[in-house]
Amino acid sequence: MRIITWCMLAGLLTAASIQGRAVHKATRSARQPFPEKGFWVAETAPDQKSTIVRYYAHSNYMVSETTEPAVLDVRKLSVRRYLNEKLRRELEKDTTGRAALRLYEIH
Structure with a gap:
């Protein structure tokens, strides 16, 4: 028992x-703000003092690529918010219309 x-x-x-x-x-x-549309990828090489950020639409189409002059720590909430805001601006600049969701991408 x-x-x-x-x-x-x-x-x-x-x-x-x-x-x-x-x-x-x-x-x-x-605590983790996710962008409403698209996504970004930050890449920092160990020997570099800058960060390459690529901004993508939902359709995996790269909208733009920028180089930030400092090393970005994406674990910080403020950095993620900054990158999300830049992504929103880059998607607004995209004139090709590839940032729009396609019918087969809607879940």
């Missing part, structure tokens, strides 16, 4: 920890 009680307690604790992680993941996205 004691073994069953301990197994049930262990199962309850496991379920509670899994639920806690799921709630944590759901609220985590509020």
